Amino acid sequence: MQYDALKTFMTLVEVNNFTKASEILHISQPSVSLHIKNLEQEFQTTLFIRSPKFVQITPTGEILYKRAKQIMALAEAAKNDILTFHHTIQGTLVIGASFTIGEYILPPILASLQQQFPQLELQVIIGNTNEIIQLAKLLQVDIGLIEGQALDNELIIEPFMQDELFIVGAQNHTLMKQSNITVSDLQQQNWVAREAGSGTRNYLDHLFRTNGLQVRSLLTISSNQGVKESVMQGLGLSLLSRCVIERELKNGDIAILPFDGQHFMRTFSYLYSPTMKNNRNVETLIEFITKKS
Numbered sequence: 296m297q298y299d300a301l302k303t304f305m306t307l308v309e310v311n312n313f314t315k316a317s318e319i320l321h322i323s324q325p326s327v328s329l330h331i332k333n334l335e336q337e338f339q340t341t342l343f344i345r346s347p348k349f350v351q352i353t354p355t356g357e358i359l360y361k362r363a364k365q366i367m368a369l370a371e372a373a374k375n376d377i378l379t380f381h382h383t384i385q386g387t388l389v390i391g392a393s394f395t396i397g398e399y400i401l402p403p404i405l406a407s408l409q410q411q412f413p414q415l416e417l418q419v420i421i422g423n424t425n426e427i428i429q430l431a432k433l434l435q436v437d438i439g440l441i442e443g444q445a446l447d448n449e450l451i452i453e454p455f456m457q458d459e460l461f462i463v464g465a466q467n468h469t470l471m472k473q474s475n476i477t478v479s480d481l482q483q484q485n486w487v488a489r490e491a492g493s494g495t496r497n498y499l500d501h502l503f504r505t506n507g508l509q510v511r512s513l514l515t516i517s518s519n520q521g522v523k524e525s526v527m528q529g530l531g532l533s534l535l536s537r538c539v540i541e542r543e544l545k546n547g548d549i550a551i552l553p554f555d556g557q558h559f560m561r562t563f564s565y566l567y568s569p570t571m572k573n574n575r576n577v578e579t580l581i582e583f584i585t586k587k588s
Contacts, residue, residue: 341353405419497527
């Protein structure tokens with residue numbers, strides 16, 4: 296398969312216009328058509344439905360587009376590997392991170408990484424844990440950092456840090472007046488939680504299930520900041536990482552429920568596709584995050 300033809304195909308899918316594709320790639324429109332024709336002959340399928348007014352990708356074209364992105368990611372990885380052959384850290388490192396890690400744990404690590412390796416271009420994609428796992432499988436990120444652990448035969452997954460979570464509420468929440476809280480005191484409470492697929496939400500759901508907790512109401516918000524603001528407004532309790540609530544605790548905006556000897560611990564993990572094994576940039580980030588922990 297020709298690399299240039301595949302690049303042309305992907306560009307055409309993304310701009311949906313032969314003329315625009317030729318302008319972006321700096322090649323003639325007949326060359327764009329020839330690249331697509333060669334691919335269609337190679338795969339013995341029609342990749343686009345063409346008309347004078349539009350270009351529409353076919354189902355088999357969708358299949359090739361998905362695989363083409365993976366092929367391009369592998370080609371980029373190979374390019375980076377060659378660039379870093381002599382231990383020079385450069386090129387691009389695309390990091391996927393769940394919200395808690397991406398917003399609170401990763402920034403100081405990136406600052407140290409950038410200071411030590413100024414030629415390394417860093418890109419960060421933040422999503423929930425399930426989204427980061429999928430991005431790593433599709434090679435749309437070089438390495439993913441997630442909350443909790445995962446089981447997936449397509450990925451290499453390793454723990455790198457322990458994280459403690461706390462049940463928090465507004466300063467005037469009724470439970471804050473008690474000296475010792477037990478899990479049974481959490482029955483029929485209002486809760487504010489992250490969205491399904493979030494590592495923090497998965498832990499909270501596990502807490503509900505294992506303790507048979509009944510919930511009076513559940514407000515779901517897909518950001519840590521939104522959850523904290525809602526807790527401060529007295530909309531309910533929440534379960535959050537210490538790194539997420541440090542500033543609010545210091546300012547007295549929220550408080551930790553006084554649990555007696557109860558600790559909520561989880562593991563942060565990094566994961567990547569086996570094709571990224573021995574990638575020098577990936578190895579460098581792993582060295583940084585394991586050193587911090």
